[in-house]
Amino acid sequence: MRPIQMVDTRSQYLKIKKEVDEAVLEVMGSSAFINGPAVQAFAKNLENYLQTRHVIPCANGTDALQIALMALGLQPGDEVMTPSFTFIATTEVVALLQLKPVFVEVDKQTFCIDIDDLEKKITPQTKAIIPVHLYGQAANMEAIMKLADKHGIAVIEDNAQAIGADFIFGDGTKRKTGTIGHIGCTSFYPSKNLGAFGDGGAICTDDDALAAKMRMIANHGQSKRYYHDTVGCNSRLDSIQAAILNIKLQHLDAYNQARQAVAHFYNQSFLGQDKLTVPFTAPFATHVYHQYTLILNDVDRDALIAYLGEKGVPAMIYYPVAGHQQKMFEQFKIGQQNLPVTDWLTSRVVSLPIHTEMDEAQLQWITQSVLEFINQ
Numbered sequence: 001m002r003p004i005q006m007v008d009t010r011s012q013y014l015k016i017k018k019e020v021d022e023a024v025l026e027v028m029g030s031s032a033f034i035n036g037p038a039v040q041a042f043a044k045n046l047e048n049y050l051q052t053r054h055v056i057p058c059a060n061g062t063d064a065l066q067i068a069l070m071a072l073g074l075q076p077g078d079e080v081m082t083p084s085f086t087f088i089a090t091t092e093v094v095a096l097l098q099l100k101p102v103f104v105e106v107d108k109q110t111f112c113i114d115i116d117d118l119e120k121k122i123t124p125q126t127k128a129i130i131p132v133h134l135y136g137q138a139a140n141m142e143a144i145m146k147l148a149d150k151h152g153i154a155v156i157e158d159n160a161q162a163i164g165a166d167f168i169f170g171d172g173t174k175r176k177t178g179t180i181g182h183i184g185c186t187s188f189y190p191s192k193n194l195g196a197f198g199d200g201g202a203i204c205t206d207d208d209a210l211a212a213k214m215r216m217i218a219n220h221g222q223s224k225r226y227y228h229d230t231v232g233c234n235s236r237l238d239s240i241q242a243a244i245l246n247i248k249l250q251h252l253d254a255y256n257q258a259r260q261a262v263a264h265f266y267n268q269s270f271l272g273q274d275k276l277t278v279p280f281t282a283p284f285a286t287h288v289y290h291q292y293t294l295i296l297n298d299v300d301r302d303a304l305i306a307y308l309g310e311k312g313v314p315a316m317i318y319y320p321v322a323g324h325q326q327k328m329f330e331q332f333k334i335g336q337q338n339l340p341v342t343d344w345l346t347s348r349v350v351s352l353p354i355h356t357e358m359d360e361a362q363l364q365w366i367t368q369s370v371l372e373f374i375n376q
């Protein structure tokens, strides 16, 4: 059996090596390293894929979130609502910009922002909501947009883990996640569903004015060369990454299908196991399984992970410490915030390997090892 890894970007690369190598060499030959034709082409291709008016490539997913927030023109102390149960980048950028993070509870099934708690925590100071489509499962964007519209709040989707997923509205219409809020942000970190060979990110929006502003912010606030109208930053996707992403974007649907097949195998294998709650698939979205995350019921998580480790099966906790428990936010005096579902989840979730290159022997081995431990 091939060694099991949480992600296997190397095997994935080897399958498209010829195309990728050629594209990279072409950029090298042209020396158009910054904002070259590959970057323009990628932005166009991603606009097409997502069916959105504007894609603004940038340096990484964290920058994407930061630039999106900067474009909203908020005042220090304005409140931004985010789930606490997410990767730190989502909440960190809020604090970095002197805004106030307000941590919202998550739904036990979807692991995404809880609509009732969201509504409860809206105040006149609430200026933005950042829902996170955690593990590849979309948040309930239809409900979020309804609340946001009612209260005049901007919505920035953190789509770093769900690129390619479809959101399905009540009337049956579908849109790609990341294109439903006012702004969508994503990351091309190598292990993401659409991963570069280094860092990368993108912002998308249908709003022409916001797009113009975000392009400017990502480029030192520059309106024309050496004329800087606003304080911005330097956040670029480099041409080599764009050339690679152009090729990988063509495979994104197949990559997501491969992840879904892995999840299906796991779900079938764990059927009827009371100690394991398998990931929920909400009726309002297709799940693209950036992670395959179980909730353990009455299982010693550390012992399970150690047991799996002995069997050559890596397993990870995403995320062991939620935002509201992080030292980073002590200054906001929100450490005491009561988020029982989030705390409950952080103590019980475990993620199994999932990627596009897994074979049946590996899956058999993983599921057999998990079942051995929980039924011993």
Ligand SMILES: *Cc1c(COP(=O)(O)O)cnc(C)c1O
Residues within 6 Å of the ligand: 060, 061, 062, 063, 086, 087, 089, 090, 132, 158, 160, 161, 186, 187, 188, 189, 199, 200, 201
């Ligand atoms: C990966 C990730 C980010 C940040 O992306 P980087 O490209 O690493 O900066 C933000 N939010 C979520 C939910 C992520 O998973």
